[in-house]
Each structure stands twice: as C-alpha cells, then as structure tokens.
Amino acid sequence: MHRYQKPWRGAWYYVRRVPTAFAHLDKRNPVRVSANIAVADDPEGWRAARVIDRLDKETEAYWRGLLEGHAVEAQRRYDAARTRARALGFDYMPAMELAAKPIGDLLDRAEVLRPRDAAGSGPEIAAVLGGEDRPDFRLSTLFGEYERLSRASLKEKSEDQLRKWRNPKKRAVANLMTVIGDKRLSEITRNDALDFQAWWQDRIVGEGREIETANKDIGHINRMLRTLERWHRLGLPPVFSELRIEGGRVAQRQAYDAGYVRDRLFAPGALDGLNEEARAVIWLVAETGLRLSEACNLTSETIHLDEPVPYVAVRPDGRQMKTDQSAREIPLLGGALAAAKRFPEGFPRYRHRADALSALVNKYLDTAGLRPSKGHTLYSLRHTFEDRLTAVGAPEKVMAALMGHKYIRPKYGAGPSLELKAEWVGRIVYQVPHDTAS
Structure with a gap:
C-alpha cells in the first residue's frame, strides 16, 4: 500500500498533511482525496495504491506550482518597487533595512512623496519606504529562476543542447535538497554547504564516485546562487565558494593509434x-x-x-x-x-x-x-x-x-x-x- 493511503467511509483515500513549506499557500490540512475505489472491491489496496501514487505526484506538482507562482508574483512586485524607487531618486531598501538607517534618510524619503502627491499611491509608498520584501526563493525554485535569468544566452541552443545544459544543474539542486531539504535561499548557511561537501566526500570514498562530479555539483550551485544574488540583490553570502574537493582530475580522452x-x-x-x-x-x-x-x-x-x-x-x-x-x-x-x-x-x-x-x-x-x-x-x-x-x-x-x-x-x-x-x-x-x- 501507498504510505498516504487510508480507508475512510468505506473507500480508499489519499490523505496527507501539507508540508510546512507549502502550508501558507494551501490551507487544506490534511489533504483528503478519494481514489474512487471501495475497500470492499480492493481489500488489499493494490489498485488504489496506483491511483493514490498518481494523486500524490499531482498534489506535489500543484504545491510546486503554487510556490513558483507566489515567488514570481513577489519578484514582479519587488522589481516594480525598485524601478519606482530609482525613478524617485533612491536606491530601493526593504523596510527592515531602512529602519536601521539614520532618521534623516527616512525623512528625506517621506518628503519626496508630498510634492509629488504620492501620499495616496500605495505602489509609490512601497517603493520609497520599502514596502516590498526581497523575494525569498526556495531551493526548489532555484534552477527555474536561474534558467529564466539565463534566457538570452540560451536562445540559440537546440533542444538537445538545452537538455545537456539543464540536466546537470537540476541534478545538483536535487542532490543538495537531499542533504538540506527545500530551504529558502536566505536560510542556506555555510554549514549547509559544508554538509553538502561532506555528503559528496562520503560518496567518493564509499561509492567510488568521481571527485570532479562532486566539484561540478558544487560549482553549479555556487554559480546559480551568485547569479540570483547579482540580479535580485538578495543579500546572499557566498556560502558555496572555495569548496572544491582537491585531487580531482578531468578524464582525458585517449587517441587511437x-x-x-x-x-x-x-x-x-x-x-x-x-x-x-x-x-x-x-x-x-x-x-x-x-x-x-x-x-x-x-x-x-x-x-x-x-x-x-x-x-x-x-x-x-x-x-x-x-x-x-x-x-x-x-x-x-x-x-x-x-x-x-x-x-x-x-x-x-x-x-x-x-x-x-x-x-x-x-x-x-x-x-x-x-x-x-x-x-x-x-x-x-x-x-x-x-x-x-x-x-x-x-x-x-x-x-x-x-x-x-x-x-x-x-x-x-x-x-x-x-x-x-x-x-x-x-x-x-x-x-x-x-x-x-x-
């Protein structure tokens, strides 16, 4: 039977609590969906298990879609606030950062709103006084945003070239999530990065994996995080820098005689x-x-x-x-x-x-x-x-x-x-x- 398979009211159901990462977006708790198969017709639950496995995959895809859509909308609002702030002569700062500045900086910003008759404008207030938080991407959305930011350099690649470009980066993210879970990017620490390096060291020693494979994973993660930091000013420290594992070598193809x-x-x-x-x-x-x-x-x-x-x-x-x-x-x-x-x-x-x-x-x-x-x-x-x-x-x-x-x-x-x-x-x-x- 599937681990989220439960009998309820004479039928098999998919029952699963909403993970913490998605709880603010999906208020159902637990999620309960019928497999439309009576327990009496499938007492061992084998047929129902196949249906519930599909329901589980669909539900996880739905949650990822909610998270990605939420991140895209937050990014849109944040970018718009930055653009408005620049137009009004200020660098954009979220409210928490602005609060740490001298009071004069805050008064200067407030003063700009009055002569422009912007006091009633929510978007301009948000832009000048930091009403939009920096978007807080999760690790599961890292590759998608990196690909979006790289779209200009990818436009001439064929589908096969895109596949080769995507797969190692998606694999690196999946490996990192195996070690630290689907953290927010702002929550990833140097200790997380060191744990990932140690995870790879264990695989190199215990499974005979190549050092260069580990270094490629670390390099992909580092490059993607740096790119998002550069574009979105997320304030991310370079936690994956200088983590290459020593001793690796790129295999040299032999030439035939x-x-x-x-x-x-x-x-x-x-x-x-x-x-x-x-x-x-x-x-x-x-x-x-x-x-x-x-x-x-x-x-x-x-x-x-x-x-x-x-x-x-x-x-x-x-x-x-x-x-x-x-x-x-x-x-x-x-x-x-x-x-x-x-x-x-x-x-x-x-x-x-x-x-x-x-x-x-x-x-x-x-x-x-x-x-x-x-x-x-x-x-x-x-x-x-x-x-x-x-x-x-x-x-x-x-x-x-x-x-x-x-x-x-x-x-x-x-x-x-x-x-x-x-x-x-x-x-x-x-x-x-x-x-x-x-």
Missing part, C-alpha cells in the same frame, strides 16, 4: 554489426576530425559534393556553436567522401541525437574488442585526426582551421583555403577501399 584504426577498426567487416549511417559517421569523424554532433547534424545544405574540392560546411543550423571558430569548411577525401556520397542529405537517424549514436558505437566497439582501453571512444577518432596532422607536420594555422580551434596568433587574411586544407588532409587519408563505408 593511427595504425590501429587502419588495421583493426577499418579492417574489412569490422564494423558490419553497425547500421550504415553509424558506419558512415565513423568514417566522417575519422577523416575530417568533425565533432560527433557536427557530423550528425550535416544536411544537404552543408554537404557540398559538386565542387572542385568536395567539402562539408559546419554551421549553427538550429544549434549553438561550441566556439566562434567552430564554423568552418572541411574537405572530403577518402572514406569521408564515400560516406558523404552514400548519405548526401546527412544522417536523419542521428540528427540532434549524437549522444545516442555515441552510446551505440561505444557499446559495439566494446563488445567487438575494438577499444584498447575504456578511454578510447568514438570521440577519440577526432583526437587521432589531430595527432595524424601533427605527425605529418601540418602548420598550426591549418590544424586550427580544420579542428575548429582558436588560432593563438593574431588573425590576418581569410585563413587557409579549402585547397590548402585538402592538401594536408590528403597526406593522412586512410588507404582503405572506399566501399567499406557504404
């Missing part, structure tokens, strides 16, 4: 267990150094086969570019050219689904014994491409232009031509029959 790729990965039949689109993308990454997301999102408009030098153009196309240098043209030779000819309109199966392709290919390579170490992944082929260019002495400017990296010296001219890039890529192309990609 070029000979291993030629003799093992691209051996006849080695990739036959993968579908054609997956095999073609592997060839593209290996022969062009494309990022996996760049390869997966090519289209008929970015694959140019009827040119003196066939090439692909990396463009935003509904996504935010990783760097300003990511937009570039890369020549198609060898297996990459064969792959593009086989799929001249791109790879619809994996468009905006690079993660799914990566998981599929890495699992296949693992099963087929084609990963010399756990550090070798599909993405390693991009690093191998760069190593191969280095081995033949390609100029740094050409390598940067092919890889989409920033060139460290001042930029002059238009950069390496497509023909020049093709000349250097031609020196490292795998000598493997082109029909292997098809």
Whole structure:
C-alpha cells in the first residue's frame, strides 16, 4: 500500500498533511482525496495504491506550482518597487533595512512623496519606504529562476543542447535538497554547504564516485546562487565558494593509434554489426576530425559534393556553436567522401541525437574488442585526426582551421583555403577501399 493511503467511509483515500513549506499557500490540512475505489472491491489496496501514487505526484506538482507562482508574483512586485524607487531618486531598501538607517534618510524619503502627491499611491509608498520584501526563493525554485535569468544566452541552443545544459544543474539542486531539504535561499548557511561537501566526500570514498562530479555539483550551485544574488540583490553570502574537493582530475580522452584504426577498426567487416549511417559517421569523424554532433547534424545544405574540392560546411543550423571558430569548411577525401556520397542529405537517424549514436558505437566497439582501453571512444577518432596532422607536420594555422580551434596568433587574411586544407588532409587519408563505408 501507498504510505498516504487510508480507508475512510468505506473507500480508499489519499490523505496527507501539507508540508510546512507549502502550508501558507494551501490551507487544506490534511489533504483528503478519494481514489474512487471501495475497500470492499480492493481489500488489499493494490489498485488504489496506483491511483493514490498518481494523486500524490499531482498534489506535489500543484504545491510546486503554487510556490513558483507566489515567488514570481513577489519578484514582479519587488522589481516594480525598485524601478519606482530609482525613478524617485533612491536606491530601493526593504523596510527592515531602512529602519536601521539614520532618521534623516527616512525623512528625506517621506518628503519626496508630498510634492509629488504620492501620499495616496500605495505602489509609490512601497517603493520609497520599502514596502516590498526581497523575494525569498526556495531551493526548489532555484534552477527555474536561474534558467529564466539565463534566457538570452540560451536562445540559440537546440533542444538537445538545452537538455545537456539543464540536466546537470537540476541534478545538483536535487542532490543538495537531499542533504538540506527545500530551504529558502536566505536560510542556506555555510554549514549547509559544508554538509553538502561532506555528503559528496562520503560518496567518493564509499561509492567510488568521481571527485570532479562532486566539484561540478558544487560549482553549479555556487554559480546559480551568485547569479540570483547579482540580479535580485538578495543579500546572499557566498556560502558555496572555495569548496572544491582537491585531487580531482578531468578524464582525458585517449587517441587511437593511427595504425590501429587502419588495421583493426577499418579492417574489412569490422564494423558490419553497425547500421550504415553509424558506419558512415565513423568514417566522417575519422577523416575530417568533425565533432560527433557536427557530423550528425550535416544536411544537404552543408554537404557540398559538386565542387572542385568536395567539402562539408559546419554551421549553427538550429544549434549553438561550441566556439566562434567552430564554423568552418572541411574537405572530403577518402572514406569521408564515400560516406558523404552514400548519405548526401546527412544522417536523419542521428540528427540532434549524437549522444545516442555515441552510446551505440561505444557499446559495439566494446563488445567487438575494438577499444584498447575504456578511454578510447568514438570521440577519440577526432583526437587521432589531430595527432595524424601533427605527425605529418601540418602548420598550426591549418590544424586550427580544420579542428575548429582558436588560432593563438593574431588573425590576418581569410585563413587557409579549402585547397590548402585538402592538401594536408590528403597526406593522412586512410588507404582503405572506399566501399567499406557504404
């Protein structure tokens, strides 16, 4: 049975007390909702338990909605008061803070209201005399407000990029709530932050979790709190600053040895267990150094086969570019050219689904014994491409232009031509029959 499941008047009911965090918004106490299933028809309560589980989720969503709506309205009133206060020549201060100022400051503010005939205006009185409290967000609303404040920087991200941006931050908030509950942001203390750090230390030692995973959580929370503090002047102390756990390191992806790729990965039949689109993308990454997301999102408009030098153009196309240098043209030779000819309109199966392709290919390579170490992944082929260019002495400017990296010296001219890039890529192309990609 569900923990909030109770028999009442011959039927099964959902019965739950309103949590303290929502009690000021929901005056029902307890919440009591019928599952519309008689106890006589379901004496063990199994059917009713499923209904009550749904009712519980709906009720919690309702409470969160109340809290978020309340916070948004409080924020709207507070922002309006700040704007009015500035228009009248004052910095906005909540009444409690204003009360601690010298009496002259209060008299100056009161004096401003009289000649403007503002004495009867509730909003102007609130603005000048601090009638609106600073909004007091809860931890459960932290990410939503952070996302709202970040909306300008997110507008060019694709849905997949947004998912990757959102998930680690939402996970960090959920982890913190596991440790300290759904506190108001103003109530979070340095001790809470230290408890969170200790919680992660226990997981690192006891569960083998990565130190960098913990540091990312701490960093996300710190950044979100700083952003809300900067925008809303909440008076939040930097309780999550300088809490990184020492000893962490970012795992470095291994590069495949070029000979291993030629003799093992691209051996006849080695990739036959993968579908054609997956095999073609592997060839593209290996022969062009494309990022996996760049390869997966090519289209008929970015694959140019009827040119003196066939090439692909990396463009935003509904996504935010990783760097300003990511937009570039890369020549198609060898297996990459064969792959593009086989799929001249791109790879619809994996468009905006690079993660799914990566998981599929890495699992296949693992099963087929084609990963010399756990550090070798599909993405390693991009690093191998760069190593191969280095081995033949390609100029740094050409390598940067092919890889989409920033060139460290001042930029002059238009950069390496497509023909020049093709000349250097031609020196490292795998000598493997082109029909292997098809």
